[in-house]
Amino acid sequence: MHAPTADSGDRDDYLVSRPRAWFAFAMTFALMLFDYIDRQVIVSLFPHLKLAWSLSDKQLGALVSIISVVVAVGSLPVALLADRVSRVKSICVMAGIWSLSTIACMFTRNYGQMFAARAMIGVGETGYGSVGAALIASLFPKRLRSMLLGAFFAAAALGSVLGVMLGGVIAARWGWRAAFGAVGVPGLVLALLYLWVPDYKTVALTSSSDPAGKQPSARQFFGHVAAILTQSRTVWWTCLGAALQLIVVSTVWAWLPSFFNRFHGLDPHAAAKQAALIVLCSALGNFVWGFIVDRLAARRPRNKLFVIATLCTVTLAVFLVAFAGVTDARLQLPLIALGGFLMTCSAGPAASIVLDVIHPGVRATGAAVLAVFQNLFGLAVGPFVGGAISDAWGLHVALTVMPAFGLAAAGCFLLAVRHYETELHRVASVQMQVARPAGPATASTSRASA
Template sequence: MTRRYAWLVFALSFGLLLSDYMSRQVLNAVFPLLKAEWLLSDTQLGALSGIVALMVGVLTFPLSLLADRWGRVRSLVLAAVVWSLATLGCAVSASYGEMFLGRFMVGVGEAAYGSVGIAVVLSVFPVGLRATLSGAFIAGGAFGSVLGVSIGGVVAQHLGWRWTFGIMGLFGLVLAAVYGVVVTERRLAPAGYGNGPAPGTGGPVRALLPRLFSSVSVLCAYVGSGLQMFIAMALLAWMPSFLDRYYGLPPSKAGLAAGGFALITGIGMIGGGIVSDRLGRSNPHLKWTVAIVCSFGSLVLLTGGFQLPPGTPQLLLVGAGTLLSNATAGPAAAMVASLTPAAVAATAMATLTLANSLLGLAPGPAVTGMLADRMGLDDALRLVPLVAVVAGLAFALGRRHYDKSLISASAPALEKTEISA
């Protein structure tokens, strides 16, 4: 495994993640158009966004477990083909029901990509880069959202909302074809898939599954990451509508402006991972501290920002809060990787993705939409940051039990070594 090929694997995996989130978030750019054409409520719009995350949450674990056994690269290519074809299906949908079915299948295709993709990336790089690479890879979701919302808004303005889905679907199919040719199971085999048995070679995967939930700290990492994702996804989904309703921006400009906020989210993810890795070299507990600071920082900034009237001060505070809202992603993924077996790396990341989906991606947009129907979108967004209170407390509890959890995680390996000796 050469360094050049490792970075090529990262680049192509990152590219497919961009396609994943472009296909997922392009819907948000056309919310106003769908609402007007099909006379939809905010709850129905939130459901179109939330069904993708719900399917990701339900299917990510079994599909990632299958990928650990069947082959991660083959699974990634198949997933990309499914979500791309489903996105093309959204382009030709004639009713809300058909659109909902198309979004359902987008969720099926995207279910395991994030967890399996990050497992492939982490398997070809040194352990000391886990938080940085995790943050950078997960940030692809934010960058994909930027491209999806921004490009989607412009295309919808000039060509209609159907073309937005068509372009995203075709882009995903092209990337899937390139990935399938360049990245192969055989080329990745020397990396050992994270020092565990390579997919498709059997191994005691089933026996290792209980260790995905065997410590307080790893459970806290799942919960804290998922709740922070609730805030980030609510902002990503509803920022175009917020700017349209309260700042009077047309869909194209609202999409571009909202894309800027999504870009800020991605920068925060990368920054959180870099800071976490650097501070964690001398004291691993500081990775938890980074997550705690980001959680409570996002609470203060976002709560203060949405209390202000529309204007530049509000946008600055909301932007600062957005920067911290999902900066916990890298530290959380690094903690999960350090507390779970490498042989089930994709399944461990699937468990994290499951938590992110069930606690954040699925309920974030949907709950915000239901609140908006009852009290207005501005009041709904004032309540969303309060979720960070629970997230910050979860990270604090995980930090407190980290030493004990590390000992628990390493105990089975130590016992096996003693028996072999």
């Protein structure tokens, strides 16, 4: 099977003007940044919470995992609503909810209240990654998707870095409660500014040959959506592979501050800064691997899957050496940093692969399927299972064992290879238009293919 080319009539252009497309990317990136600042700020506060409320590692891990569970449960309905109504307005509401919930964490007085407030952050974040990714994928040319989505998801890593660092610095000076308030307010401002971001018109799910004016029943509509989402084997194998690799990522992100605190004797503030450097390497890897994958797949799209499968396997090898074979901190830290750089290899390319083969009429919903897998079977698993293993056998064992999920991820990406290029052709001719903006900016009427 040959890859689609420009000669096949498959246009590859911006949906809106370049300045407006890049403004949309900048705003979506900024909100993703604060999404993960709010989500991960608690990681550097683990030592404080453990001391204040006598919590186990499993309980601490649950404060991270609960957000991913809630996001997974709500992603599909929220994204489907955004697909059929407005992506921009939906994002404004989401950002407002998660920011207010983060601020509420500073007023909690026990573990139960903190757990509930963290769950509400998940309610706000439900659907954001999938809706934001769909918006970026639709406004920009396909040739840039892996790179831009890699950069978009790099905001998650950068936000995690800032969350860990800010949490440690603010807690050291003003106490751990102040950290939640300090990171929650900026998201409210960005939520209002997001109304100026351009959106694209809702795309009909039925063909143009359907009788004019005929509206499908609710049952027909949801049946059609389900058929679109379930017919792609590429989507399902890619979603599973992305989730398994995120088990590795979420475990490392959640437990590195505690690892440096317990095994290298660093105080919580210093441990947070050390862990932030590793997460920064992850952010760089997000962008770099997205860029490299786009270049290697320019002539043969299936190369995306081969490359990330290889990188997932290499990540496992690096972490095994780092945690099981090296004890000298001077050697261990560079190896962990290399593993951090490698482990986010699949974030941008996986989203790009899913969005490539999903009908544009349910693009956010298709991305939500990926988000469900990533959050429920990836981000939620790592911190909690890693904490449980740590309680039973020690944190060092947990960080040694958990990267093995990357090998299973590689297998899933290789299984997706057989179907990817065939499914690309199914949506190659679908046309899209820019919608009237939610804010006062004016829209162009440019068109682009899916």
